[in-house]
Amino acid sequence: MRLNNALKTVVFLVWTIPFLLLVYFGYLYFIDSRKEFVIDYDFCKASTRRITGLTPYGRVKPIDKQKCIQRMIIDPVYFDVNIPRRYKRAEVYIDYSSDVDFRLGVKKNFQKWEWNFSEPIITSFGNYNRALFVFALDEIDFNKKLGFIISAPSLQDDERFIDFYNLKVIFK
Amino acid sequence: MKISDKTRQYIKLVLIHLISSMLLGYVILIVMEIIFPGFVSLFFDLNILLLIITALLLLFFVI
Numbered sequence: 001m002r003l004n005n006a007l008k009t010v011v012f013l014v015w016t017i018p019f020l021l022l023v024y025f026g027y028l029y030f031i032d033s034r035k036e037f038v039i040d041y042d043f044c045k046a047s048t049r050r051i052t053g054l055t056p057y058g059r060v061k062p063i064d065k066q067k068c069i070q071r072m073i074i075d076p077v078y079f080d081v082n083i084p085r086r087y088k089r090a091e092v093y094i095d096y097s098s099d100v101d102f103r104l105g106v107k108k109n110f111q112k113w114e115w116n117f118s119e120p121i122i123t124s125f126g127n128y129n130r131a132l133f134v135f136a137l138d139e140i141d142f143n144k145k146l147g148f149i150i151s152a153p154s155l156q157d158d159e160r161f162i163d164f165y166n167l168k169v170i171f172k
Numbered sequence: 173m174k175i176s177d178k179t180r181q182y183i184k185l186v187l188i189h190l191i192s193s194m195l196l197g198y199v200i201l202i203v204m205e206i207i208f209p210g211f212v213s214l215f216f217d218l219n220i221l222l223l224i225i226t227a228l229l230l231l232f233f234v235i
């Protein structure tokens with residue numbers, strides 16, 4: 001009798017799994033991401049679910065798993081960000097170390113080669129810098145993802161490089 | 173380790189409920205993903221759920 005009751009409890013718990021999953025994803029999709037959607041891309045725990053990572057591979061070196069960095073050697077490089085819905089504004093924080101100036105652009109239209117570039121607001125933290133780029137997304141073509149370009153024309157000149165530590169995008 | 177027939181039956185019963193509920197969850201999440209793109213794929217990899225279901229099915233047939 002006692003075992004039967006325990007079994008009933010287990011079966012009940014087991015059947016609440018789909019329901020709980022549904023509620024959880026519903027919360028994330030409809031409520032949590034309504035306020036602010038934060039995507040943090042750490043090069044050591046690089047998950048490509050939300051940010052595709054820096055491409056193409058010839059222009060960036062493979063991720064250095066020990067230092068958690070990725071080195072950009074040829075201009076330009078790209079990354080895409082997957083987001084659940086349209087947002088008004090994106091703040092992109094890029095932690096890097098280099099003396100090379102670079103700009104970040106967001107693709108205006110996925111069919112055309114049009115980019116909205118933003119100039120960085122740079123804060124120095126000693127051994128690395130943090131560049132903040134702010135984009136208004138009202139006129140940006142949106143298809144559940146946004147395309148970004150990192151442009152550093154002076155990388156063409158010599159053997160200079162940019163080491164990226166972290167990418168963080170906050171959608172508001 | 174020897175498992176009695178009764179325990180085996182209980183485990184199988186729990187497993188069958190677990191597999192059924194996960195399959196139902198899988199189908200519901202797939203449907204939600206089609207209706208609201210990114211509903212699941214932005215936060216969770218559905219292939220992992222499929223992998224767990226397969227492992228449980230294997231366990232069900234082994235036990």
